[in-house]
Amino acid sequence: VNVSEPTLRRWLAVVALAGLAVALYLTVDRAAGHAPACPIGGGCETVQASRYAEVAGVPVAWLGLTGYATLLVAALLPGALGRALGLFAALVGIGFSAWLTYAEVALIHSLCAWCLASAALMTVALVLTTLRAGAPEPAPSLSS
Amino acid sequence: MGSRRNWIAAAVLSALAVVGVLVGLSLGSGPSGTGDVTKAAREATALFAGLPQRNAMLGQPSAPVTLTEYADLQCPACREAALERLPHLLKRWVRPGTVRLVIRPLVFIGPDSEIGALATVAAGRQDSAWTLADTLYRVQGQENSGWLDRSVVSRAAQALGLDSAAFARATAGRAARAAVQANQRGFMAIGANSTPTFVARGPGGLKGVEGVPTDAGFDDLVRRALGRL
Numbered sequence: 001v002n003v004s005e006p007t008l009r010r011w012l013a014v015v016a017l018a019g020l021a022v023a024l025y026l027t028v029d030r031a032a033g034h035a036p037a038c039p040i041g042g043g044c045e046t047v048q049a050s051r052y053a054e055v056a057g058v059p060v061a062w063l064g065l066t067g068y069a070t071l072l073v074a075a076l077l078p079g080a081l082g083r084a085l086g087l088f089a090a091l092v093g094i095g096f097s098a099w100l101t102y103a104e105v106a107l108i109h110s111l112c113a114w115c116l117a118s119a120a121l122m123t124v125a126l127v128l129t130t131l132r133a134g135a136p137e138p139a140p141s142l143s144s
Numbered sequence: 145m146g147s148r149r150n151w152i153a154a155a156v157l158s159a160l161a162v163v164g165v166l167v168g169l170s171l172g173s174g175p176s177g178t179g180d181v182t183k184a185a186r187e188a189t190a191l192f193a194g195l196p197q198r199n200a201m202l203g204q205p206s207a208p209v210t211l212t213e214y215a216d217l218q219c220p221a222c223r224e225a226a227l228e229r230l231p232h233l234l235k236r237w238v239r240p241g242t243v244r245l246v247i248r249p250l251v252f253i254g255p256d257s258e259i260g261a262l263a264t265v266a267a268g269r270q271d272s273a274w275t276l277a278d279t280l281y282r283v284q285g286q287e288n289s290g291w292l293d294r295s296v297v298s299r300a301a302q303a304l305g306l307d308s309a310a311f312a313r314a315t316a317g318r319a320a321r322a323a324v325q326a327n328q329r330g331f332m333a334i335g336a337n338s339t340p341t342f343v344a345r346g347p348g349g350l351k352g353v354e355g356v357p358t359d360a361g362f363d364d365l366v367r368r369a370l371g372r373l
Contacts, residue, residue, distance in 0.1 A: 050299070
């Protein structure tokens, strides 16, 4: 695949913003004590009320906020640091999303469309950050 | 190129470590293990096997005596009544069709009691109020320690095979809140000030007792309500 690094960074920023929106919705909804509106299926309430919706007392939606915020920072950061941070955040995101999706299917027996949307966004983020990790370094600027 | 390989390896390894920690914490969190709730649900289901339940009611609808329990799922005495006295009551009076039981869950011990009361009412919508309350008594923790939360009630409902989505909706709904408020008013109206309080109504009139009676105490209460004492 031949996509330039600036393009990959722009797309990563778009994915990170979409993920932030999903995580923010779930965070606000949880704080307000509502059950999330479930666009597909009906498992969001069950999943949000389950023990897997928190990690050591921290709502999973907050972890999502942190993860997507890190991806956004990585998209804005140029160079090896941005590439490494993006790859790291996307790998953590995909790993934990895989665990949560497993928990939804095998342990909670309910699927939450918002959670699956987040898992899909993380998958795209992993593709983008992997491509970026392998992309050629931008040519050194002549003006410096 | 060497430096690129280094930072990619660093990113992958640290991500693996972080995911491991997150999954470990996710598995370990929660005030009590899922296994406990599953076992408790099985025991509760066995206790009430074969008895009709309808909304907050347990036993034959035609039973001459209605024994109402005002209870708080966080209250240790209510747990004692459920685990130590209920089996006798069921065997001696409820299964033969003399007594039907009604549970009126309250918010009495503290704020955490509310989710337990709402959940009991919500389980009643699926004719499982007694089974849910009994399941939760079996995993009861210290008062106001946080054991009674949305997670434990939803796990209990799940272990009992209730419709999880309908249960979650009913727990959060206005009707459950109104039902709990009505219970609070009923509790105040009879002048009770401790949980559990039992009120028996039958041909012999209205008889009440606060606290946990002995087996013989329950027998007396039922006989008085029947007008036989």
